[in-house]
Amino acid sequence: MRALLVVNPRATTTSERSRDVLVRALHSAVDLTVRYTERRGHATALARDAATDGFDVVVTLGGDGTVNEAVNGLLTAPSAFADRPGTPADRLPALAVVPGGSTNVFARALGLPRDWVDGTGVILDGLRDGRYRVIGLGRADDRWFTFTAGLGWDAATIRRVEQARLRGRTSTPFLYLRAMSGQLLAGADRRNPPLTLEYPGETPDTGLSTVIVQNTAPWTYLGDRAVHLNPDASFDLGLDIAALRRLTIPSSARTVTELAWRADDPRGKQVLRRHDVAEFTVVASRPQPFQLDGDYLGERQKVHFVSVPSALRVVC
Known part of the structure; x- marks a missing residue:
């Protein structure tokens, strides 16, 4: 399973050491590529490229803003609304969210723990067990939102x-x-x-x-x-x-x-x-x-x- 980890280095509740721990943990479960965001909107481009390149999962480490950017990248990938059977959820990489922001509304609304360590454990178990949930999203003009x-x-x-x-x-x-x-x-x-x-x-x-x-x-x-x-x-x-x-x-x-x-x-x-x-x-x-x-x-x-x-x- 190929996974892209999109890391916001300015995430408020993590440190460089904790990010290294997360990377090692994910490496044990998936074929992992790690990219760090460098500017606003960068996570959108990274997630869109991951969908185009055939990744199976996009993992975000950051707050709700990072999640929103990644979702917008996935849902604007060429395959999202391609003329073939199934829904966008069937055609796109899955999203895994490790909470790293100050509030993490989306992750908590999904029932994930607020702490990034506990959240990582849930994500690892979900990846190993193939545990997914399909959800609906909102669209405001041409921009997607999660909560x-x-x-x-x-x-x-x-x-x-x-x-x-x-x-x-x-x-x-x-x-x-x-x-x-x-x-x-x-x-x-x-x-x-x-x-x-x-x-x-x-x-x-x-x-x-x-x-x-x-x-x-x-x-x-x-x-x-x-x-x-x-x-x-x-x-x-x-x-x-x-x-x-x-x-x-x-x-x-x-x-x-x-x-x-x-x-x-x-x-x-x-x-x-x-x-x-x-x-x-x-x-x-x-x-x-x-x-x-x-x-x-x-x-x-x-x-x-x-x-x-x-x-x-x-x-x-």
Whole structure:
């Protein structure tokens, strides 16, 4: 079995010594090639080349951003949607994820241990036993995502966190909560919510301040605690939507409090939910912050979302 290990050398929870341990462990199970990412987007190119070159497995060591890049590389390989029988999951290398980031939402949503050592053990057992799971993915225009996407408040929060990390701040649950609260107070869209959800053949939902899309549950983690916006979201179903109609200070403060202390799905007349949706479009009256899998990707005024079943095989 040929495997490519894609290593993000800036992964926050691993060291050079621990990476060497991982490489030796994987060498014992597979014919291993190791590549280190050198820039943003490099993991996408490496994974795409692995699919073209006939590798059986792509293993990532990094956070959710590295996973997202690798998935986008696999799903944009020429073989992903070739005109032959089967689904993309049948045609592509499997993906194995060793958690190396600060949150690792995708790996934990799959049921993998948070610790990279324990996660490596699960991956090794899965490779030896041929244990795989086929999951669906989300697509936002031409970009794939594994667990979440969003426009508005949550994406602006991620932008604030990324800016803080560039200034040397450590990624912690408190940093995210502080950024979320700060974005609420500074938000310019409280009075005129700019977002609309459009569905094929259905009445649109208008007057929305933020839209969060989930491909699985939970939405994220605060330390060890899972945060649920749509608890029934699943890799095996369509996409789930959670939207806030108005970012008023009282209602949004209540939402932040629920997420911080209860880590439960917030409720109220300002919350809109949709479950197991196959296709929809988010349209904004003015450019809005946009994120995929926790990475800020700039501003958008229109994004088309599609749920793609049986898109990826994962080792678990």
